[in-house]
Amino acid sequence: MxxxxxxxxxxxxxxxxxxxxxxxxxxxxxxxxxxxxxxxxxxxxxxxxxxxxxxxxxxxxxxxxxxxxxxxxxxxxxxxxxxxxxxxxxxxxxxxxxxxxxxxxxxxxxxxxxxxxxxxxxxxxxxxxxxxxxxxxxxxxxxxxxxxxxxxxxxxxxxxxxxxxxxxxxxxxxxxxxxxxxxxxxxxxxxxxxxxxxxxxxxxxxxxxxxxxxxxxxxxxxxxxxxxxxxxxxxxxxxxxxxxxxxxxxxxxxxxxxxxxxxxxxxxxxKSIKAKEELIEEKLELEKATAAPGKEAKDHLPKEVMESAFASERIEKEIKEEVEEKAEEVSQKAKQEK
Incomplete structure (x- = not known):
């Protein structure tokens, strides 16, 4: 099997x-x-x-x-x-x-x-x-x-x-x-x-x-x-x-x-990944609207944690760019072989 x-x-x-x-x-x-x-x-x-x-x-x-x-x-x-x-x-x-x-x-x-x-x-x-x-x-x-x-x-x-x-x-x-x-x-x-x-x-x-x-x-x-x-x-x-x-x-x-x-x-x-990202964004937006300046939770978080919370969009963009570069290389190589 x-x-x-x-x-x-x-x-x-x-x-x-x-x-x-x-x-x-x-x-x-x-x-x-x-x-x-x-x-x-x-x-x-x-x-x-x-x-x-x-x-x-x-x-x-x-x-x-x-x-x-x-x-x-x-x-x-x-x-x-x-x-x-x-x-x-x-x-x-x-x-x-x-x-x-x-x-x-x-x-x-x-x-x-x-x-x-x-x-x-x-x-x-x-x-x-x-x-x-x-x-x-x-x-x-x-x-x-x-x-x-x-x-x-x-x-x-x-x-x-x-x-x-x-x-x-x-x-x-x-x-x-x-x-x-x-x-x-x-x-x-x-x-x-x-x-x-x-x-x-x-x-x-x-x-x-x-x-x-x-x-x-x-x-x-x-x-x-x-x-x-x-x-x-x-x-x-x-x-x-x-x-x-x-x-x-x-x-x-x-x-x-x-x-x-x-x-x-x-x-x-x-959907699960997107929902998790949206939940994080909604919570931070809500806090931003209600908290006093400098009193938001994100102001006290380590830099690496904040970067991780919003990394998905950056990751998607970087993967897309690198993959497009690979695809372009393949395309150019195929044209040269022809």
Missing amino acids: RLFLLPISTRRTLLYCEKLHEKPPNQRNLFDKVSIKANETWAAWEKDDKAIGNWKKKVTFYGNQALKRIPYEEWGLKTIPALNAKRKQDILDGKAKYEVMFPGLFLQKDKVPGILESWAMERQAMHRKRLIWSVVIMPFTAPFMLVPVIPNLPFFYVLYRAWSHWKALAGSKHLEFLIKNNASPTPNPSSELDEVYTAGLMYPTREISRAAPRPTREQAESVAQVVEQQTNGGTEDVMVLQRWNGKLIAERFSLPDMEVEIERAVEQVE
Whole structure:
């Protein structure tokens, strides 16, 4: 089984598990059949223009907005299949082989075991608690069955959330079982991931990235060094993955489902970083408007703390400038070769 650790920023990483081969129809259990039917129904509703008041499209629109709010960590854990008796025994016997791929220039190899352990352990209690609450709430949604025409949407939503928390919990337990039985996935730094990450930082769009020459190893190392410098010794959280780059990574490894997971994770991390920056700015602006001159908290903070608080804009600008310089060098070199 192949896992991927994909840094979204210098502090946050997405875990993705490559899907096992899909079971043939005659080997699918009831759970598989229900999941497939639910996906097919949802896809059909998204295209249905004939429903009264266009309610099916509205339901899928607001439903998709709600799904975007589910943390990317939960989605990542859900990609790991639940353990069954056979796979447990294969792990104990050393027959089941696991590897974890990651961009070695953008994620240090010695950090991989710790990241896997945190993914396995940190969210178990939360998913277990929310699974229980979802099951408890489910009976209270029964009265909505009396609404004519429209299905009992509250019930199905709570049912979905219960399933989602169970799936994430099962994925984290699978990972925990590997770690506790000394069968942790073998770290495998990927030069292909280094290349795609570098292209995402060097070029502004997917189209330009496709048309441009593939980054060399020297260019990849240079870009990774620039990112490391912008973290100010690890104190700053710097984005290393672009939303549009998810498609290129998914294509490189022939994993179409990975694209959605990457785009969702990038969007959530971007919003989180931006919200933190805005909160700091709002607090300082409020204090500036209410405090007496020379009495503001920032006047008593060390210079390096203030620089760190507002470093993100500077970091983004510096990275953009250095990356543009690298892209210009590549462009000039390509013209000379022609």
